[in-house]
Amino acid sequence: MIAPLALIGLVSLPIIVAYYMLRLRRRDVPVGSTFLWQQLVRDVEANAPWQRLRFSWLLILQLLIALLVVVAAARPFLTVSSDLAGNVVLIVDTSASMGTIEDDTSRMAQAQAAARRVIGQLPEGGHVTVVAADDSAHVLVSDTDDRAAALAAVDGIVATQVPSDLTDAFALASALAARDSDSTVVVVTDANADRLPQVGIGAPVQVERVGATDANQAVAALSLLRRSGGAQLDLFVAVSNPSGVDMTRRLEIYADDVLVDARDLAIPAGQRSEALISSVPQGARVVEARLAGDDALAVDDRAFALVPSAGAARALLVGPGNAYLENALALLPRLELFAVGADGYMDALAAAVAAGKPYRIVIFDRTVPADPPTVPALYVGPAADGAFGTVGRVLDGPALDRTDPADPLLRFVDLSTLHIGRARIVTLTEGMRSVVTSVGGDPLVAVGRVDGLGLGVLSFALGDSDLPLQVAFPLLMSNLVDALLPSTDGILPPSVELGQPIAVSIDPAIRRVAAVTVASGERVELDVIGGRVTVPGARVTGLVDLQVVDDGTGHGGDSLGRTAANLFNPGESRVTPGDPTRIADLGRVGPAPGGEGLTARSEWWWPLAVVGLVLLLVEWFLFHRPTRRAVARRLRRGQPPASARASGGSR
Amino acid sequence: MTAPVAHAAEAGAGADLLFDEAFLRRLEQLELASRRLTVGRMKGERRSVRRGQSVEFADYRNYSAGDDLRQLDWNVYARLERLFVKLFVEEEDVTVHVLVDASRSMDFGEPNKLTFARRAAGALAYLGLVHLDRVSVAFLGDGRAINMRPLRGKARVFEVFKFLSEPRSERLTGVAAAARDYASRIRGRGPLILVSDLLDPGYLDALRDLAGTRCQLSVLHVLAPEELDPEVPRDARLVDNETGRGIEVTGDDDLVDRYRTRLGEWQEELAAFCSRRGGAYVSVASDVDLSDLLFDVLRRRKVIE
Numbered sequence: 021m022i023a024p025l026a027l028i029g030l031v032s033l034p035i036i037v038a039y040y041m042l043r044l045r046r047r048d049v050p051v052g053s054t055f056l057w058q059q060l061v062r063d064v065e066a067n068a069p070w071q072r073l074r075f076s077w078l079l080i081l082q083l084l085i086a087l088l089v090v091v092a093a094a095r096p097f098l099t100v101s102s103d104l105a106g107n108v109v110l111i112v113d114t115s116a117s118m119g120t121i122e123d124d125t126s127r128m129a130q131a132q133a134a135a136r137r138v139i140g141q142l143p144e145g146g147h148v149t150v151v152a153a154d155d156s157a158h159v160l161v162s163d164t165d166d167r168a169a170a171l172a173a174v175d176g177i178v179a180t181q182v183p184s185d186l187t188d189a190f191a192l193a194s195a196l197a198a199r200d201s202d203s204t205v206v207v208v209t210d211a212n213a214d215r216l217p218q219v220g221i222g223a224p225v226q227v228e229r230v231g232a233t234d235a236n237q238a239v240a241a242l243s244l245l246r247r248s249g250g251a252q253l254d255l256f257v258a259v260s261n262p263s264g265v266d267m268t269r270r271l272e273i274y275a276d277d278v279l280v281d282a283r284d285l286a287i288p289a290g291q292r293s294e295a296l297i298s299s300v301p302q303g304a305r306v307v308e309a310r311l312a313g314d315d316a317l318a319v320d321d322r323a324f325a326l327v328p329s330a331g332a333a334r335a336l337l338v339g340p341g342n343a344y345l346e347n348a349l350a351l352l353p354r355l356e357l358f359a360v361g362a363d364g365y366m367d368a369l370a371a372a373v374a375a376g377k378p379y380r381i382v383i384f385d386r387t388v389p390a391d392p393p394t395v396p397a398l399y400v401g402p403a404a405d406g407a408f409g410t411v412g413r414v415l416d417g418p419a420l421d422r423t424d425p426a427d428p429l430l431r432f433v434d435l436s437t438l439h440i441g442r443a444r445i446v447t448l449t450e451g452m453r454s455v456v457t458s459v460g461g462d463p464l465v466a467v468g469r470v471d472g473l474g475l476g477v478l479s480f481a482l483g484d485s486d487l488p489l490q491v492a493f494p495l496l497m498s499n500l501v502d503a504l505l506p507s508t509d510g511i512l513p514p515s516v517e518l519g520q521p522i523a524v525s526i527d528p529a530i531r532r533v534a535a536v537t538v539a540s541g542e543r544v545e546l547d548v549i550g551g552r553v554t555v556p557g558a559r560v561t562g563l564v565d566l567q568v569v570d571d572g573t574g575h576g577g578d579s580l581g582r583t584a585a586n587l588f589n590p591g592e593s594r595v596t597p598g599d600p601t602r603i604a605d606l607g608r609v610g611p612a613p614g615g616e617g618l619t620a621r622s623e624w625w626w627p628l629a630v631v632g633l634v635l636l637l638v639e640w641f642l643f644h645r646p647t648r649r650a651v652a653r654r655l656r657r658g659q660p661p662a663s664a665r666a667s668g669g670s671r
Numbered sequence: 672m673t674a675p676v677a678h679a680a681e682a683g684a685g686a687d688l689l690f691d692e693a694f695l696r697r698l699e700q701l702e703l704a705s706r707r708l709t710v711g712r713m714k715g716e717r718r719s720v721r722r723g724q725s726v727e728f729a730d731y732r733n734y735s736a737g738d739d740l741r742q743l744d745w746n747v748y749a750r751l752e753r754l755f756v757k758l759f760v761e762e763e764d765v766t767v768h769v770l771v772d773a774s775r776s777m778d779f780g781e782p783n784k785l786t787f788a789r790r791a792a793g794a795l796a797y798l799g800l801v802h803l804d805r806v807s808v809a810f811l812g813d814g815r816a817i818n819m820r821p822l823r824g825k826a827r828v829f830e831v832f833k834f835l836s837e838p839r840s841e842r843l844t845g846v847a848a849a850a851r852d853y854a855s856r857i858r859g860r861g862p863l864i865l866v867s868d869l870l871d872p873g874y875l876d877a878l879r880d881l882a883g884t885r886c887q888l889s890v891l892h893v894l895a896p897e898e899l900d901p902e903v904p905r906d907a908r909l910v911d912n913e914t915g916r917g918i919e920v921t922g923d924d925d926l927v928d929r930y931r932t933r934l935g936e937w938q939e940e941l942a943a944f945c946s947r948r949g950g951a952y953v954s955v956a957s958d959v960d961l962s963d964l965l966f967d968v969l970r971r972r973k974v975i976e
Contacts, residue, residue: 046908046919052779052898053870054911054918056937060929061920643905645924 022167022623026093032086040079041072081639088632092625100622103141105223107163107200108148109193110138110170112177113209115154115184116518116592120210120316122233127595128179130230131208135174138206138228139167140623149196153189154180155519155557163196181319181560182519183589184209187217190606197223205607211598214425214591216606225607227600234263238320238593239309240292241432242586243515244300244327245498246353253327255297256495257309258432261287262594270312273297275304282312294491300327306563306584320593322561324584326514332356333505334377338365339385344488345400348497349383355501362387369393381505386481396474396504401481402444407470408452408477412445415479418458425590428513429455429467429499432588433492440464440487443480452477465496467503474504512555512566512581517588519557524566526553526580532570533580538563545569558585690794698794698965699801730758766807766821766859767799768886771835772846772867773812775913780895780957787957788866788893789835794965795864796831798975800824804861808834809853811867811877814845816853847873847880854880864974866891868898869941878944888950889974892941895957901930 021027051057112135120127135150142148147165150173152158160173186207197203203223210231241258261267266289273281280299287293300307304327311321335355337346339362349357358379360368365387372378382393388404388411402411418440423430435456445462448454452468452475467476482488487496502513511524526533528551535555536543539562546553558564564583569576587593690698734743734754742756769792777785792808799806800822808831809818819834846867863886871877882888903909903922910917920926938954945952951972955964969975 046906047904048910048917049904049907050779050912051901051909052784052868052895052912053776054909054914054916055776055870055872056930056933057909057918057920060926060933061918 022095022097024094026090026095029086029090029093032090033083036079036082036086037073040074040076078639078642081635081642085632085635085639088628088635092628092632095623095625096628097623099144100141103226104138104143104146104206105200105202105204106143106146107197107203108138108142108146109151109196109203109205109223110135110148110174111151111153111157111186111189111193111205111207111209112174113154113184113186113207113213114152114177114180115213116179116181116319116587116589117184117210117212117231117317117595119179119181119319120231120233120236120595121318122231122235122316126179127210127231128177131228132174132177134208134228134230135177136171138208139170139174142167150174151189151192152177153184153186155182155185155188157188157192159192181587182557183517183587183592184213185215185217185519186213186603187219190217190219190221193223194219194221197221207603209600209603210595211600211603212591212594212596213598216602219606221607223608225604227604229597229600231595231597233316234594234596235265236263236316236320236593236595237261237267237269237287237311238317238587238590239311239323240588240590240593241294242307242309242323242325242588243432243495243498244307244325245351246328246332252298253300253302253304255300255307255309255325256294256432257297258292258294259285259287259311260292260590260593261289262590262596264289269315271295272310272312273300274308274310275300276306277308280304316595317593319561320587320589323586323588324562326563326582326584328353328514333380334358334372335501336360336365336368336372336379336382337385338362338382338389339387339400342385342400342482344482344493345383345385345497348488348494349501351494352498352501354505355381362389365389366391381501394473396476398476398478398500398504400478401484402446402477402479406477407449407473408466408468408475409446409448411479412447415443415445415458415460415462417441418443418460418462418464418480420464421457421459421461423456427455429465429503430496431499431515432495433499435490435492435496438485438487438490438492440480440485442484446477446479448477451475465500467500476500476504512564512583515584515586515588516558516564518559518561518585521557522555522583524553524555526551527571529572530568530570531572532568532576534567534569536565536567538565538582543567558583561586690797694962695797697962698797731755732758765861766805767796767861768853768857768863769796769799769806769808770816770850770853770863770865770867770881771808771810772865772869773810773817774846774871776870776911777868777893779912780897782895782957784868784893784895784957787961788891790961791891791893791964792864792866793832793835794961796835797828799862800828800831805859806831807859811846811849811853811865814848814852816849816856818853821859845873846871847876850877851880854884857884857886860884860886862887862889862974864889864891866893868893874941875944878941882945882948882950888945888948889972890941890945890950890952892938892952892954893957894954899934899956901927903927 112131118128118131139148145165147163148161148170149159149163150161150170152160160177161170164170193205197205205221205223205225206228207225208228208230211227211229238260239257240260241256243256245254245256246252255273257271259269259271268284268286271283271285272279280301281297283295285293285295307325307327309323315321333354333356335349335357337349337357337359346357346359349355369379379395381396383398383400384402386401386403388399388402388406392407399406399408405411420435420438423435443464448463448466449470451470452466454463454466456465458464462479464479469475487493511526512522516522526548530548532545532547533553534543534545537558537560540560544556546555555566562585564585566580567576568578568580731744732755734756738756744755744757747755771788771792773785777788796806796808803823805821805823807818807821809816819830822830863881863884865881865888869892878890903920903926905922907922908917908919942952951974953968953972953974955968965975
């Protein structure tokens with residue numbers, strides 16, 4: 021028995037018996053006369069404090085109940101062989117997809133049940149560390165042999181809304197396993213994460229996979245664009261259907277919580293549907309897209325977007341002329357586009373400066389100037405070296421390598437069907453990074469900062485690819501401009517993925533700021549160090565407001581900017597459970613620890629508790645039988661036919 | 672509902688005994704059954720064993736000196752040449768005895784048994800007075816009978832009501848001794864109606880004494896609803912309303928079932944006793960409507976005609 025001290029409760033048995041032997045303090049019930057009763061009650065006894073113990077089913081039941089409760093409280097167990105090592109690191113996935121509801125049960129509840137089973141199978145003398153893992157690791161109980169504490173920790177786990185990243189948890193597990201050669205790492209997860217940790221663990225990894233359904237649709241993208249010089253607002257919405265069944269979902273658009281559009285979207289299985297909505301009112305500040313109805317995962321059925329301000333920056337397009345590029349840039353509400361040939365570039369710059377309206381960004385199409393501008397620049401299909409790097413030989417038909425969907429530059433951008441006929445090999449200078457890379461490792465799209473200026477480069481001319489024909493083209497252009505040209509809508513990006521921290525530069529005079537979740541009012545105060553602050557990733561979908569707490573003079577309250585936090589994570593929205601062996605393979609392949617003769621304690625107190633509960637119900641039923649009959653009689657007496665009551669006269 | 676009879680209140684009758692006018696008018700159409708021919712004191716509306724001057728022929732007897740010559744049957748004399756005197760049934764009054772058990776056990780129940788008994792006794796006494804019978808009403812309790820002088824005539828009804836309404840709180844039961852007391856002092860024969868719960872060890876003695884008066888005994892056995900269908904808590908001490916003594920019981924289904932069986936046997940025993948002595952036994956719950964009792968139950972049991 022795990023808790024033998026509970027057997028002290030056995031003293032309750034003689035107490036119950038003594039209670040039955042004690043004469044009861046009975047309730048006085050007046051009757052007209054005891055004349056008839058005296059003839060019935062044969063066992064009127066002397067007024068002694070004790071009476072003879074008589075057989076009573078109630079007594080038997082109460083003794084049994086007390087015995088069962090005491091034995092159950094002592095937590096008896098059977099010794100069984102265990103598949104686990106003496107040191108168990110239990111990682112419970114708490115990412116957004118674990119909030120999936122299937123068969124009226126959350127996937128998190130299934131995970132908790134699985135975790136409890138693992139703890140129940142701990143070998144004798146074994147100890148466990150419980151880790152909750154979403155995008156980081158949270159140690160709930162460390163290296164304990166107290167199963168009750170471990171179970172309590174498991175019961176307290178809740179699913180979050182952030183994407184899964186088991187890297188931290190695996191690094192932690194690896195470190196814990198390294199301290200004890202007799203270790204097992206157990207991961208309770210739906211195994212649907214896109215990215216697996218690149219961490220090897222020197223111990224066997226067991227995966228308890230939970231979940232079954234794939235019935236989910238998600239708002240996969242939401243973006244607001246200003247057109248016609250800011251006079252028109254266009255809302256781009258994409259709804260994905262990772263399930264295996266074609267679905268039609270109703271998409272509702274709310275502007276400042278007022279419904280402005282609703283439409284049904286047919287979404288083929290495994291694909292996504294997009295909609296361009298122009299009915300967002302000009303004065304709106306926040307737009308929300310919502311999928312009406314229920315599906316397995318609720319967190320990705322809503323997405324928010326902030327309406328950008330109408331002010332536009334002057335941009336100069338330098339090149340021989342490219343209708344696709346001009347149209348894409350002209351569509352960007354942030355830009356007021358001007359175009360010039362390569363030979364008129366310097367004059368255009370000088371004229372703009374003279375007019376007091378300098379260009380804030382320059383886009384070079386198949387042209388590299390000898391004298392680069394002092395503002396951010398984007399080079400499309402450069403044929404010569406520039407500040408971004410050196411241009412080498414031609415690369416024919418480069419195939420795209422796997423792209424990182426989490427990169428903000430590729431937000432909403434689907435390049436899976438992009439074909440490039442010819443590109444140039446570009447060797448990037450320091451400060452530049454490749455965003456889209458060919459299979460051979462050559463950068464196809466890159467951004468970075470060189471000498472404090474934002475630079476971007478596409479190593480292929482638009483005419484050498486079908487990029488201008490892709491839906492992704494204007495979005496990629498928009499993201500590139502956003503990356504190169506800081507926004508005027510505060511210091512925060514307009515949208516951010518859940519869990520993704522934001523590092524921002526800030527007025528060095530400001531000492532303290534607070535990140536406020538608008539919906540809940542929850543605030544996290546942060547110190548500003550050296551004019552920089554890192555805002556921790558949002559944990560729930562919705563708006564986050566960055567506010568000044570102390571501007572250096574003790575004042576605060578001003579908003580520094582807002583951002584919309586959304587899930588927008590294809591891996592989490594695809595709730596279909598993944599292949600557990602992908603995770604198990606990260607562990608050491610070796611002999612099963614159970615083979616070393618370890619044993620576990622299988623507790624069997626709960627059948628006792630169930631039997632005790634049933635007996636308690638039976639005891640209650642027996643105890644209240646007279647009351648129930650009295651109530652029934654009283655109910656019957658509620659409709660007495662008067663003559664029937666006097667029918668005793670016929671006796 | 673019709674208004675109560677105004678002069679009933681003036682006579683000081685208790686509120687419990689107030690009967691509305693329609694009820695009393697209906698009541699006047701009834702009559703207490705008197706299956707035995709009795710010897711009365713005054714001329715009334717009932718047949719007597721005495722031969723008298725009614726129009727109903729009874730018998731002949733030989734003429735003797737001093738007989739009223741108007742009673743001679745001259746037709747018989749013409750045929751037989753012998754003098755015979757015609758005898759007629761004498762119509763005389765009877766005495767209606769209404770006895771109310773006023774022991775403490777009657778002062779119990781919801782509705783109260785004693786209150787019910789007073790009202791029933793009042794109605795029965797009114798029946799007797801309406802039909803010019805002499806009515807004797809008495810309370811039994813404390814080992815003796817407390818009765819008012821016999822009354823006759825409808826106008827005396829309020830004296831009866833007042834007597835029945837007077838508070839009675841007898842401390843002891845002693846129904847047997849009280850019945851014997853009444854039986855020993857009884858004057859006039861006629862229907863004798865005992866309204867009692869009979870919850871007294873001497874109940875059979877009481878019935879025997881009353882039956883021995885040669886009155887026509889009717890027993891109105893009043894029990895409260897909670898006595899007919901008791902609810903006993905699991906661990907209870909039943910406290911006697913008369914003696915204050917208690918007995919401890921375990922109120923399970925078995926006890927209640929046994930009580931009901933015993934009660935049924937007891938009622939059978941009482942019914943058999945009354946039947947053997949030509950009387951009537953009527954068991955009634957104190958929540959029964961008085962109209963149902965008088966116009967239905969007692970008529971079916973031939974206590975009232």
